[in-house]
Amino acid sequence: xxxxxxxxxxxxxxRRLRRERRRGIIRHAVLLVxxxxxxxxxxxxxxxxxxxxxxxxxxxxxxxxxxPTLHNxxxxxxxxxxxxxxxxxxxxxxxSIWKGLGDAAFICxxxxxxALLLGTFLAYAISxxxxxxxxFRHLILMIRMVPPIVVAIAILMYYAIMIPYATSSLLGVxxxxxxxxTGLILLYTVTTLPFVIWMMLSFIDEVPYTxxxxxxxxxxxxxxxxxxxxxxxxxxxxxxxxLFVFILNWAEFLLALTLTHPEVxxxxxxxxxxxxxxxxxxxxxxxxxxxxxxxxxxxxxxxxQKHLVKGFSFGTIRK
Amino acid sequence: MARIVLRDxxxxxxxxxxxxxxxxxxxxxxxxxxxxxxxxGKTTTLNMIxxxxxxxxxxxxxxxxxVNDLEPGERGLGMVxxxxxxxxxxxxxxxxxxxxxxxxxxxxxxxxxxxxxxEAVHIKPLLDKLPRQxxxxxxxxxxLARTIVTNPSVFLMDEPxxxxxxxxxxxxxxELKGLHRRLGATFVYVTHDQAEAMTMADRIVVMNRGRVExxxxxxxxxxxxxxxxxxxxxxxxxxxxxxxxxEAEGAGRLFRSRAIAHPLPASVPAALAGRSVVLGVRAExxxxxxxxxxxxxxxxxxxxxxxxxxxxxxxxxxxxxAKAPPNTPLAPGHALAxxxxxxxxxxxxxxxxxxxx
Numbered sequence: 001x002x003x004x005x006x007x008x009x010x011x012x013x014x015r016r017l018r019r020e021r022r023r024g025i026i027r028h029a030v031l032l033v034x035x036x037x038x039x040x041x042x043x044x045x046x047x048x049x050x051x052x053x054x055x056x057x058x059x060x061x062x063x064x065x066x067x068p069t070l071h072n073x074x075x076x077x078x079x080x081x082x083x084x085x086x087x088x089x090x091x092x093x094x095x096s097i098w099k100g101l102g103d104a105a106f107i108c109x110x111x112x113x114x115a116l117l118l119g120t121f122l123a124y125a126i127s128x129x130x131x132x133x134x135x136f137r138h139l140i141l142m143i144r145m146v147p148p149i150v151v152a153i154a155i156l157m158y159y160a161i162m163i164p165y166a167t168s169s170l171l172g173v174x175x176x177x178x179x180x181x182t183g184l185i186l187l188y189t190v191t192t193l194p195f196v197i198w199m200m201l202s203f204i205d206e207v208p209y210t211x212x213x214x215x216x217x218x219x220x221x222x223x224x225x226x227x228x229x230x231x232x233x234x235x236x237x238x239x240x241x242x243l244f245v246f247i248l249n250w251a252e253f254l255l256a257l258t259l260t261h262p263e264v265x266x267x268x269x270x271x272x273x274x275x276x277x278x279x280x281x282x283x284x285x286x287x288x289x290x291x292x293x294x295x296x297x298x299x300x301x302x303x304x305q306k307h308l309v310k311g312f313s314f315g316t317i318r319k
Numbered sequence: 320m321a322r323i324v325l326r327d328x329x330x331x332x333x334x335x336x337x338x339x340x341x342x343x344x345x346x347x348x349x350x351x352x353x354x355x356x357x358x359x360g361k362t363t364t365l366n367m368i369x370x371x372x373x374x375x376x377x378x379x380x381x382x383x384x385x386v387n388d389l390e391p392g393e394r395g396l397g398m399v400x401x402x403x404x405x406x407x408x409x410x411x412x413x414x415x416x417x418x419x420x421x422x423x424x425x426x427x428x429x430x431x432x433x434x435x436x437x438e439a440v441h442i443k444p445l446l447d448k449l450p451r452q453x454x455x456x457x458x459x460x461x462x463l464a465r466t467i468v469t470n471p472s473v474f475l476m477d478e479p480x481x482x483x484x485x486x487x488x489x490x491x492x493x494e495l496k497g498l499h500r501r502l503g504a505t506f507v508y509v510t511h512d513q514a515e516a517m518t519m520a521d522r523i524v525v526m527n528r529g530r531v532e533x534x535x536x537x538x539x540x541x542x543x544x545x546x547x548x549x550x551x552x553x554x555x556x557x558x559x560x561x562x563x564x565x566e567a568e569g570a571g572r573l574f575r576s577r578a579i580a581h582p583l584p585a586s587v588p589a590a591l592a593g594r595s596v597v598l599g600v601r602a603e604x605x606x607x608x609x610x611x612x613x614x615x616x617x618x619x620x621x622x623x624x625x626x627x628x629x630x631x632x633x634x635x636x637x638x639x640x641a642k643a644p645p646n647t648p649l650a651p652g653h654a655l656a657x658x659x660x661x662x663x664x665x666x667x668x669x670x671x672x673x674x675x676x
Contacts, residue, residue, distance in 0.1 A: 210401075211406060214406075214465075217392060217397070218392060220421045233408055
């Protein structure tokens with residue numbers, strides 16, 4: 001009897017195991033298909049970036065370049081406007097991305113750091129002193145609900161007309177924010193600030209206030225408390241927040257397009273130039289730029305993976 | 320000199336009054352425990368002493384100076400928090416050293432003092448660990464060491480043992496008492512656990528609804544509770560309470576309720592005759608006998624080892640409890656007779672709850 005019971009139990013267990021394995025296979029198959037769908041555009045972009053002009057739009061499509069070339073990269077990384085060796089029909093123009101890359105890196109890094117610094121202090125004030133009242137923290141995000149197109153033209157008016165006019169008539173010096181680093185940095189700082197405050201609030205709320213009380217009783221002033229206790233505990237959150245707003249700024253297009261030209265050029269605006277080039281659509285260099293734009297974000301993500309995991313799993317501080 | 324004086328201290332939060340005009344003095348070197356139920360204002364009072372809360376009105380004197388306007392760090396206090404508040408990102412060493420670093424003490428002195436503080440609470444081997452690698456009891460000691468290291472003249476403690484398990488809590492009580500004796504500092508300790516207050520305190524402040532109900536030594540509070548609230552809050556099991564009136568019969572006094580009548584000592588003032596009162600008597604002052612005029616029936620017994628609690632009905636709305644010898648033969652359903660020790664009967668005003676005798 002007992003032996004039979006054991007056998008049945010074992011058979012049931014084996015059946016369960018088989019069922020679980022089958023489910024696992026299905027689950028993974030679905031996920032694999034989904035991953036392929038999601039990653040395909042990126043694959044296509046990278047593949048195209050290595051294709052020669054003739055291969056960009058062939059039918060049937062070439063999944064991988066038949067004669068791989070670095071020409072597109074050579075073209076976008078060219079140091080001079082016209083390198084004769086790069087001249088070729090349909091792509092005779094070499095678009096250097098150095099300027100765009102530098103501008104974007106400078107503007108995005110500066111504005112993200114500024115927003116992070118300001119936002120962290122603001123979030124601290126809101127979390128600890130209830131600045132703005134009970135619903136303020138929810139109102140902050142509402143600012144972001146305004147579509148950028150609504151403000152883009154208004155800001156353009158300010159930057160290009162009102163500020164120059166006001167400064168020249170009041171101070172005698174004409175100051176314009178249009179097509180300047182300062183103009184775009186200011187705007188990016190302001191537009192990402194709500195996100196920074198919102199994200200940092202969730203991290204700072206997690207820090208038990210008794211830690212600050214303890215530090216203050218030991219003689220630490222408010223700034224020391226922030227520097228020695230609060231900031232180290234939310235450092236991971238700050239890294240995640242920085243990455244988040246950096247990506248937002250890095251990919252921002254509309255404001256950069258409206259408020260700059262020709263002095264300041266970010267990568268997204270530069271990318272757009274290929275779209276309307278008189279030579280037709282330059283898919284190759286465009287794909288190469290796309291790849292180059294993506295890389296820093298991916299590298300940054302890998303470098304700070306530890307913080308990302310920590311930052312995204314709230315409640316890591318033992319209370 | 321580290322006495323603390325609280326004068327007419329009030330703290331309100333909007334319409335809610337957390338602390339309602341309290342006055343008391345903590346003597347230099349005293350171990351004073353503030354005890355009371357949740358929301359009685361004891362932690363708010365402690366936070367006002369520490370400077371983490373600003374009083375709405377009233378004065379706080381530490382030593383000889385009014386400290387109302389001093390920052391927490393300028394008051395020369397050390398505090399142990401309920402959740403211990405150890406800095407999770409710093410090693411045990413850095414946690415203990417924090418206060419010294421803030422005060423810019425030289426590095427070699429920091430090392431010497433941190434090690435000394437760690438030795439005083441037996442945690443020297445833990446110095447390189449992180450707080451999360453320490454057990455509950457160890458974390459407790461780290462929090463103590465962090466407070467000791469700055470040599471404060473006043474220690475404030477906000478339910479520091481509440482996160483420990485029962486056995487460790489009892490051990491830590493003994494240790495805290497020893498620490499207090501060794502340091503000779505003033506301790507102000509907040510707890511809701513009356514047993515903790517009884518075992519450790521030199522004096523106890525019992526608080527209720529933002530007011531001081533009674534201030535006295537543990538034995539005074541246990542033996543002569545000033546109000547119905549204090550009488551009910553201290554002691555396990557809870558004191559027996561019976562509503563009734565007082566009658567004067569010549570020189571004698573009698574307590575009479577619906578179900579029972581019991582003589583009271585002659586020291587009860589005759590002026591109380593006719594008053595509605597609540598009579599309180601502790602379980603150890605209820606004597607269970609075989610024969611007697613007041614009778615009851617056992618409902619439940621609880622053996623404690625050194626004694627047995629006997630809960631019995633005698634016609635009152637709630638059963639009375641008596642502390643009987645451990646080998647008592649009484650079992651549920653048995654009949655018994657009982658009497659109270661008249662000199663240990665406490666009389667309280669039925670309305671105001673204040674002590675009458």
